[in-house]
Amino acid sequence: VRPADPEESETGAWIGHPEAELFLAEQRKGVRQALDRLSTQDQEILHYSFVEGDGLEIIASKLGIPYAAARKRKSRALERLKKMFVRMSQKGRP
């Protein structure tokens, strides 16, 4: 599902399309399963980044680690999430 073309759509907004909503629900199911399999450390850094909206400097200071380490840790957490998500999606296929 791709976001509708703003010129073709009434609202042009992702949230405004039932098809996208369905896709998002499906996506969230896979993400949830993937998150369940991530370590607490990975979940923690993703929480700071996505829920608290922290930049890497803040994340680094919260975790008490250097900026470069925070960047690496976050990027690895995202990679693992992506891999796990793909694995979960393939598992769910008939």
Next chain:
Amino acid sequence: MKLSDDGDDGVNMVCRTVEEEDVIERYLAGRLSTNEAEAFEQHYLECQKCFADLQLQHATAIELTYRPVHSLHLHRKPWALSLQWAAATVAVLLLVAGVLYLRPHEKTQVPAQQIAAAQRPSAAVLEQLAAVDQIPSYIPGLIRGGETNPALIKFQEGMTLYSAGKYADALAPLKQAEGLDSLQSLPIPFYLGIAYLVSGDPQEAIAQFSKVPRENAYSEEAHWYLSKAYLKSRNFSSARTELQTVESLHGAHSAAAHDILQQIKNY
């Protein structure tokens, strides 16, 4: 942000910039400038990889919002956690020892009904079970361009107030948006339900949550918050039905739903 120039007409963005500059997180958090957001939108509409990343991170941002924070032990050092466990273990042992010491030697028969009544949670505990610990945050749509849609304009007006914690103030614009949204394409009933619930009107919240369609991205949360609204109204039978649905979905609230079901089983 470093963007490669594309003459006077605008800017182009490349995948490397998206990755190195945390563009997706900043886009989702609304922290990009209009030019940057437009450049990214232009890019992801043509780049399958970045679009897939955006979709995944959008779903992740929403899913993480519903994940209980306490399970992450944020900011805690490992030794602090061990100390807590040690303290909890000592407390439990002392409690068990105390109960064993004080327990009467002769058992008395207590009617089952009395046991059930005694096991019912107090009014204060019920209030706690019905409380909304975490109010769902709102992540705006990913593409702009709906400026002419009156329903979307009202919805966004309401959600701005909602995001600022002004739930009672958000009710009027959201109600107006609901009236204008003839296609029922916006997640208005869900957020109206939340706004009513935290504003102290569980009956209206129940009416709104009941409108959230099944198979909607918000349906699982709608069942969860609907159960909270029923608990607030002391409608235990309906709360139980909703909690059983939440439990069966094995989502973020499944364990909490199970716990509440155990606590209200005698109602």
